[in-house]
Amino acid sequence: xxxxxxxxxxxxxxxxxxxxxxxxxxxxxxxxxxxxxxxxxxxxxxxxxxxxxxxxxxxxxxxxxxxxxxxxxxxxxxxxxxxxxxxxxxxxxxxxxxxxxxxxxxxxxxxxxxxxxxxxxxxxxxxxxxxxxxxxxxxxxxxxxxxxxxxxxxxxxxxxxxxxxxxxxxxxxxxxxxxxxxxxxxxxxxxxxxxxxxxxxxxxxxxxxxxxxxxxxxxxxxxxxxxxxxxxxxxxxxxxxxxxxxxxxxxxxxxxxxxxxxxxxxxxxxxxxxxxxxxxxxxxxxxxxxxxxxxxxxxxxxxxxxxxxx
Ligand code: BDR
Ligand code: CA
Numbered sequence: 001x002x003x004x005x006x007x008x009x010x011x012x013x014x015x016x017x018x019x020x021x022x023x024x025x026x027x028x029x030x031x032x033x034x035x036x037x038x039x040x041x042x043x044x045x046x047x048x049x050x051x052x053x054x055x056x057x058x059x060x061x062x063x064x065x066x067x068x069x070x071x072x073x074x075x076x077x078x079x080x081x082x083x084x085x086x087x088x089x090x091x092x093x094x095x096x097x098x099x100x101x102x103x104x105x106x107x108x109x110x111x112x113x114x115x116x117x118x119x120x121x122x123x124x125x126x127x128x129x130x131x132x133x134x135x136x137x138x139x140x141x142x143x144x145x146x147x148x149x150x151x152x153x154x155x156x157x158x159x160x161x162x163x164x165x166x167x168x169x170x171x172x173x174x175x176x177x178x179x180x181x182x183x184x185x186x187x188x189x190x191x192x193x194x195x196x197x198x199x200x201x202x203x204x205x206x207x208x209x210x211x212x213x214x215x216x217x218x219x220x221x222x223x224x225x226x227x228x229x230x231x232x233x234x235x236x237x238x239x240x241x242x243x244x245x246x247x248x249x250x251x252x253x254x255x256x257x258x259x260x261x262x263x264x265x266x267x268x269x270x271x272x273x274x275x276x277x278x279x280x281x282x283x284x285x286x287x288x289x290x291x292x293x294x295x296x297x298x299x300x301x302x303x304x305x306x307x308x309x310x
Contacts, residue, residue: 003121003146003248004029006108008066009241010038010126011048012082013089013224017303018125018151018241019052020213023061024306025249031111031120034064034104038126038170039078040086042068045126046099048085051092055216056310059097066104067129070171078166081227089223090216105133112141121248124150124178125241127167132174135181147184149244153261153274154190155290159232164272165190168263172272176263179274185288187261187274188247188254192291193240198224200236202300206307213310239303246299247291253302255293258282 007022007030009015022028033053035046046065053059069075082088100107108130112120122145124131131148135141152167152175160166168175179185198221206217221237228237247254259282264273276290 002027002029004031004115004119005121005123005248006032006034006111008034008036008104008122008124008126008130009049010036010040010045011052012039012045012086012126012241013220014239014241015039015125016048016052016087016220017217017239018245019049020056020217020310021242021245021303021306023056023058024309025245027249028245030061032062032064032107034066034107034130036066036104036126036130037068037075038167039082041075041077042066044086047095048087048092050095050097050099054093054095056213059095063099064102064104064107065099067133070127070129071132071173073171076170080231083223090219104130105137108134109138109141112144113138117144118146121146122148123244124148124152125244127170128152128174128178129171132177135177142181142183145183147186148178149186149188149247151188151193151241151244153187155276155278157190157194158273159190161272163267163270168274169272172263172265176265179261179263179288182287185261186247186256186291187288188243188291189274192254192294193243194238195294195296196239196243196299197236198239205304209304209308211308211310213307217307242303243291243294243299246302249302250298253295253298254291256289256291258286259288259290260286261288261290
């Protein structure tokens with residue numbers, strides 16, 4: 001069954017791969033892209049999203065600009081990982097279609113309201129500011145959304161701090177709002193995304209696709225490999241965000257488990273940590289799930305097949 005999604009993102013090298021993966025997957029219908037300040041400023045990530053759609057020849061997908069800053073905290077970007085543009089190392093065409101006039105949170109509310117109940121999945125691959133604003137703007141979306149799937153957090157791992165993953169760390173208050181609502185939230189965190197490594201074998205396969213989008217992937221990974229090696233010591237870069245799309249395309253590729261998740265907003269050393277309670281089987285009414293395993297080979301097969309289709 002086709003999954004209709006809104007992709008809320010901050011492109012970003014791995015967000016760009018998630019966008020291409022969604023566009024090239026027959027089982028995914030991309031209803032809209034909403035942008036959020038994260039990897040770079042809202043101006044830059046919004047332009048990047050539009051440029052990616054132009055590259056893929058898919059500018060009919062509407063783009064809505066979202067929050068320029070977290071709910072309470074100051075803007076924090078990630079130039080050490082994504083460069084000054086948010087997508088350093090690649091050339092994108094100049095977009096020809098303007099972003100839509102509504103803001104992301106308004107658009108999310110309207111699209112969910114106008115769609116069949118239970119048909120829209122919200123996918124978040126940046127800080128969760130827009131999703132939190134949308135649910136505060138219209139709480140009725142909680143019962144109408146099929147599922148919220150996010151790349152963020154980790155059961156045992158952090159990256160931006162020892163305890164916290166970047167997307168949650170940037171806006172922990174927003175993340176807390178999203179996790180505390182009674183909709184189904186699936187957290188695809190670092191425990192799994194740190195296994196989605198773009199090895200040289202993966203990049204060679206992408207190069208053989210020999211299309212503009214295949215080349216775009218290769219260029220993305222060239223920069224991402226160096227930045228992830230310098231910042232975190234990875235030999236091959238972890239391509240986090242498309243793991244959310246893989247979970248939707250084939251849940252066997254990203255194994256999940258029901259478990260309560262709480263977001264730490266006040267810890268002196270642990271702000272932005274996702275606290276996952278795995279002490280016992282989750283209670284029957286537990287609405288949160290966490291990803292625990294990735295079938296890496298199948299993951300890359302799905303991603304590269306999708307890129308080849310564009
Ligand atoms: C997350 O942070 C961003 O830099 C990436 O795009 C990804 O969404 C990984 O921690
Ligand atoms: Ca991202």
